[in-house]
Amino acid sequence: MNAPETARNLSPFTTHRDPASIGCEDIVGFDMIRRLVAFPTVSRDSNLALIEWIQEHVEGLGATTALTFDDDRRKANLFVTFAAQDGNATRGGIVLSGHTDVVPVDGQPWDTDPWAATLVGHRLHGRGVTDMKSFSAIGLAFVPEFLRRGLKRPLHFALSYDEEVGCIGVRRLIADVVAKGVTPTGCIIGEPTGMQLVVAHKGKKSWRCRVRGHEAHSSLTPRGVNAVQIACDIVAWIGERARAYRSAQRQDPAYDVPFTTPHVGVIRGGTALNIVPRDCAFEFEIRHLPFDDPDAFFADVERFAQSLVPAMKAVDPETYIEFDHLSTLPGFDDDGRNAIADIGRVCSEAQGTHKVSFGSEAALFHNASMPAVICGPGHIEQAHQPNEWVSLEQLARCEDFMRRLALHLCVA
Numbered sequence: 001m002n003a004p005e006t007a008r009n010l011s012p013f014t015t016h017r018d019p020a021s022i023g024c025e026d027i028v029g030f031d032m033i034r035r036l037v038a039f040p041t042v043s044r045d046s047n048l049a050l051i052e053w054i055q056e057h058v059e060g061l062g063a064t065t066a067l068t069f070d071d072d073r074r075k076a077n078l079f080v081t082f083a084a085q086d087g088n089a090t091r092g093g094i095v096l097s098g099h100t101d102v103v104p105v106d107g108q109p110w111d112t113d114p115w116a117a118t119l120v121g122h123r124l125h126g127r128g129v130t131d132m133k134s135f136s137a138i139g140l141a142f143v144p145e146f147l148r149r150g151l152k153r154p155l156h157f158a159l160s161y162d163e164e165v166g167c168i169g170v171r172r173l174i175a176d177v178v179a180k181g182v183t184p185t186g187c188i189i190g191e192p193t194g195m196q197l198v199v200a201h202k203g204k205k206s207w208r209c210r211v212r213g214h215e216a217h218s219s220l221t222p223r224g225v226n227a228v229q230i231a232c233d234i235v236a237w238i239g240e241r242a243r244a245y246r247s248a249q250r251q252d253p254a255y256d257v258p259f260t261t262p263h264v265g266v267i268r269g270g271t272a273l274n275i276v277p278r279d280c281a282f283e284f285e286i287r288h289l290p291f292d293d294p295d296a297f298f299a300d301v302e303r304f305a306q307s308l309v310p311a312m313k314a315v316d317p318e319t320y321i322e323f324d325h326l327s328t329l330p331g332f333d334d335d336g337r338n339a340i341a342d343i344g345r346v347c348s349e350a351q352g353t354h355k356v357s358f359g360s361e362a363a364l365f366h367n368a369s370m371p372a373v374i375c376g377p378g379h380i381e382q383a384h385q386p387n388e389w390v391s392l393e394q395l396a397r398c399e400d401f402m403r404r405l406a407l408h409l410c411v412a
Contacts, residue, residue: 186340
């Protein structure tokens with residue numbers, strides 16, 4: 001850690017501090033955020049440069065580290081442990097969890113370099129500043145202060161790959177942590193919640209639908225099977241189901257979107273306007289409340305799709321509609337009555353708990369007997385957008401969270 005970072009003000013801000021008075025010089029983790037954002041860790045690419053840099057950095061501060069790789073060894077999770085002063089490295093303590101991957105910037109109209117965290121007024125712009133490198137960077141920036149004050153409990157960092165495409169990497173990290181007998185008090189996932197304490201999120205399942213039609217000249221459409229049109233019929237049916245969920249009486253107003261939401265996000269098909277398209281594929285998901293069954297939704301989609309097949313095969317027996325399962329992320333719904341939630345309330349000064357519609361790694365930690373909460377700087381509305389940004393006020397609140405966390409973790 002360089003001297004300018006450790007020399008910055010470590011006293012807590014007051015809850016009512018004027019956000020306009022906060023400058024980048026007040027943010028302990030400002031330089032670390034800029035360093036992490038500079039690694040272009042889009043999910044389709046390797047994250048190893050970022051992981052190796054952090055590994056070298058924390059080992060220089062005295063941490064022990066463990067890597068778990070994907071099958072191609074192009075990506076890795078990093079689990080970091082700073083042991084307590086008494087040598088305890090496995091029992092109790094806190095895990096600060098953050099994914100290292102970010103979504104693409106392709107085709108988005110950015111006004112600044114997405115791979116350079118850039119201050120614009122009182123906002124820091126850059127891919128990942130909200131989702132979710134700022135949380136991890138701030139935690140890492142505070143390590144020297146935690147160590148200076150002396151750890152009475154272990155502090156861990158869980159840095160994972162491929163969260164954005166289905167929370168893939170963290171599953172291997174968790175399995176490795178469990179196998180090593182690490183039993184933390186709980187895990188804090190720093191997804192953007194506006195520094196509100198979140199104890200529940202929706203589950204998610206996603207699929208790909210592949211339609212094989214029969215090509216023909218566009219002047220002879222009855223002799224073809226239009227794969228794009230059939231795919232659109234299924235998409236329209238999914239839209240009808242989405243409207244039904246929206247108008248359903250059974251909802252949960254504690255969520256920011258209080259109903260289950262099917263969604264079609266990608267569709268590809270056709271080759272030329274004057275050709276009846278042979279192939280079309282689209283990808284869809286459902287983000288579901290605990291009482292709505294995603295498998296029942298999919299069964300209904302598949303049933304409707306198969307009702308279209310006899311007419312297709314009457315033209316060409318080789319036509320079909322098939323589905324591929326893409327990902328499953330279990331829902332997370334905790335009552336907030338555990339030690340990690342109590343710590344989260346104190347550190348965030350939360351007046352209550354919240355539920356969100358986006359997914360996270362919380363359910364996977366929770367299901368592995370590591371209780372979890374979600375709390376991080378920024379708002380999901382700014383994530384995945386061109387000119388993604390986080391306010392300096394949110395970063396300051398996250399740093400206040402870390403200062404209060406020191407009261408739980410540290411001797412002094």
